[in-house]
Amino acid sequence: MIHLIFFQLYLWCLVGVSGVNAVKSVSVTEGDSVTLHIQRDDEIEWRFGQNNILLAEIKQNNKSTFYDGSAGGRFRGRLKLDQTGSLSITNTSTTDSGDYKVTSTKTRILLSTFSLSVYGHLPVPVFTRDSPQCSSSSERSSKYLLLCSVFNVSRVTLSWYKGNSLLSSISVSDLSISLSLPLEVEYQDKNTYSCVLNNPISNQTTHLDITQICSDCCSCGSAEAGIRFVLSALVGVAGVTILAILVHGFRTRNLHQKKSVQTRATDTDPSDVDVLE
Structure with a gap:
């Protein structure tokens, strides 16, 4: 009985110490x-x-x-x-x-x-575009590489989400560095994307608006079409101008020929005609 009491006291001490410490x-x-x-x-x-x-x-x-x-x-x-x-x-x-x-x-x-x-306080993630410039290839200009970036952060995780699904993430421990996480999207993509920066007690989220991020690069096709239209118009104007010049030159030459014939006919002496007869 005494041994049991001491054993219980021992267990109580252990529980007390572990709970306190x-x-x-x-x-x-x-x-x-x-x-x-x-x-x-x-x-x-x-x-x-x-x-x-x-x-x-x-x-x-x-x-x-x-x-x-x-x-x-x-x-x-x-x-x-x-x-x-x-x-x-x-x-x-x-x-x-x-x-x-x-x-x-x-x-x-x-x-x-x-x-x-x-x-530390979390900064708001920012988007930058890292994509090829406008080109004649419509396939290249339809895809864009977007970077979600934060600067001077530590003990955080940076993640891309498609809706509620995690696509990719990157973490940093105690070092204060800058992080960037890429995502390739298409202009016609209608999915909802967001970039989330978080630590164990807070987070910052930036939602992606593809039409705004890609507004300047997604107009490559229309820009190229506009350039082609202007060039075609210039070529057309040049062609019409050349044709007008040619027609004007042709008419002027005919007019000079007619005047020359009339002049020669007027200058001919009638007596010369009689002598010849």
């Missing part, structure tokens, strides 16, 4: 405030990061002391403690991401661990 994940957007909630019953201290940098402590008389000048001064003026021992961080930055640990200053027992993730 379980890591609690918290996520916020950069610039927001966050509070890491605890309920203290002892003197405690808050530490941050892998190096366990001391941030703040609170005594039994509710006297709080802050060491926000540590950690490179990144927390200076942004930390608050309430009577429960909960730690608040204002105007959060992505550099605030990491583990926050609460420890009893008397027993040195780890009471709570928080894993804080601070995500």
